[in-house]
Amino acid sequence: MDFFAAGSRPSLKANAEYFTGTVWQDVIVEAPAPARVRALRVAFEPGARTAWHTHPLGQTLHVLSGTGLFGLRGAAPRVIRAGDSIWIPPGEEHWHGAGPTTGMVHLAIQEAADGKSADWLEHVSDADYERAPE
Incomplete structure (x- = not known):
């Protein structure tokens, strides 16, 4: 068993290669093999966002606080709010x-396949981010 007391692991500033704006990540779990699960608490400042990406085994998002946006390729973004949950299928x-x-x-x-839990693509353009939400 591994026990991590609250505050014992530092918050990490997200890598600018994969994010726009200021984003903080707190690891909840990175289970050792043979388990594959990884869970993060991710805090986005206003205007901050991920780059386009996919997950080999899918991803679940659960909004804890605030209001944000979720976008799919070729579609207007959707407004997401505290309490909303989203399942993103593999490869989307x-x-x-x-x-x-x-x-x-x-x-x-999300879960990792062969040690990888995401495939990162290009940054989201301002035009895609600023597109009127559904």
């Missing part, structure tokens, strides 16, 4: 982040 190109003027925090849960 998507992005998620805060709204333009509001922060958003979500729990991101």
Whole structure:
């Protein structure tokens, strides 16, 4: 068993190669093999967002606080709010982040295939981010 007391692991600033704006990540679990689960608490400042990406085994997002946006390739973004949950199937190109003027925090849960839990693509353009939500 591994026990991690609250505050014993530092928050990590998300890699600018995969995120736009200021994003903080707190690891909840990175289970050792043969388990594959990884869960993160991700806090997006207003305007911050992920790059386009996919997950080999899918991803679940659960919004903990704030209001944000979730986008699929070729579609207008959707507004997401505290309490919303989203299942993203394997291989589906998507992005998620805060709204333009509001922060958003979500729990991101995914599994790794061959040690990899995401395939990162290009940054989300301002035009895609600013597209009127559904």
